[in-house]
Amino acid sequence: MAGVASSSRQRSRIAPYLMILPALVYLGIFFVVPFFSLLRTSLSSSGGSIYLPTLTFTWEFGNYADAFTHYREQILRSFGYALVATILCVLLAFPLAYVIAFKAGRFKNLILGLVILPFFVTFLIRTIAWKTILADDGFVVSALGSVGLLPSEGRLLSTSWAVIGGLTYNWIIFMILPLYVSLEKIDPRLLEASKDLYSTAGRSFRKVILPLAMPGVLAGGLLVFIPAVGDFINADYLGSTQTTMIGNVIQKQFLVVKDYPAAAALSLGLMVIILIGVLLYTRALGTEDLV
Template sequence: MLMLSAASGDPISGYTYSGHYIEFWHALHRYHRQFVRAFEYGGLSTAITFAVAYPAAYWIAFHGGRHKAGYLFLLLLPFFVTFVIRTLAWQFILSDQGIVLGTLKHWGLLPQSAHVLSTAPAVIGGLVYNRLPYYVMPLFVALEKIDRRLLRAAEDLYASPLQGFLRVVLPLSMPGIFAGFLLVFITNTGDYVNAEILGGPGTLMVGNIINNNFFVDQDYPMAAALSTLLLLAMLLIIALYARAFGTESIQDYAAS
């Protein structure tokens, strides 16, 4: 991929390695807005996913009882359907005359001109929905490993439930928080399906540009340059995680 980004030619006559990596500068200069948007959507959707996933994982781990496996199965059940089909279903739900907007417009709660598709909230909402289990599962593993005797000890030392959570549960669940962050943020930042189906021209991310350059324009050097830049950014994030928490936690969650 790195060599292709420094190649010249076309799909018909073929590509030859030129050794000039000017394509990286062209990629950043031409598509910097899509790069920024990918990280904006990726960061915001990851934060929202965490806000939904942590309470869900906490409740299953601490209050699920003997039905924990059943709750996790219900959470994963919609994801037995393929990624594209799930996203297309949300396109139908969020359409101008769909179940949600059509009903609200019928009741007079929204103007007839209101729409959600082709907007940033639609894309971010799709990212949150499609990546929710990726955050719940590592959080559940981390919370499930917490020794409940620590919480009882905190109660014996007159810690309030909030203090017990902040000083015991939250710190011990940090590896799960950051493992889920890696899974969700990396996949959301490189995603192109949600922006393609739920978004519009103003919500395109770098993944859409890579896809278009490769399959539509057949500008393989540009697609390779964009892919390399995105890959380097993701490797930097993984390196920062490994430096902060080590690689053992990643291996533990992969094994779980």
């Protein structure tokens, strides 16, 4: 009996490791190996021709300095666009998530379905649709021009605001859902208690709703900001050469110029910058109740 009990305890200790083994193998194959391959590429020297490039591992740390010197403007622009898009997502998603959580009643599932429905269409098609909507001869430009919000020769397409608008639209779903989850967890009796204590609606929002919704803001901010920084589809279809983002540069370096060391250095550098930013962001807001 003692041997059976010992064997059972041994299996119980091994079982958790066996359960996570498939995930570890998956991460090892599809994340760790490509990461070290990218790191090795970023420290290599390129040779050969554009049609048949060759790489030689030479500990070429200068690739990082060259990449970030030449493309500093695109990096700053990417972070600026992503930050503005994230702020717009918060401002637009919060009222909608609030209505769904507290005011929708029996229509809650219907509204959630309508929010999610457009995102069954592929990312590329949705972006091209925005290109049609913002075209110079489109109804949006005509309407804004008629009320004086655009000059006579003004345009929306191929501008910074078109790119930011595309980023906001394409990623806002990742702000709405975390905010909705956080708001739905709020006990309505807390709002009733604040009213009983003669709190105004604005004060109740600042003191009760907003603090309890911060986990959703934190999660949504990360889910929007991180992919928006590396996005290149919106800048490619809705922008111009003056609105190029770092994702466009990396794509071009990998697929057109075939300067693999520079592209790898930019990719890893961007990854490190985002990681540092995320750590500072989560440290400032806290992650105890992160949804």
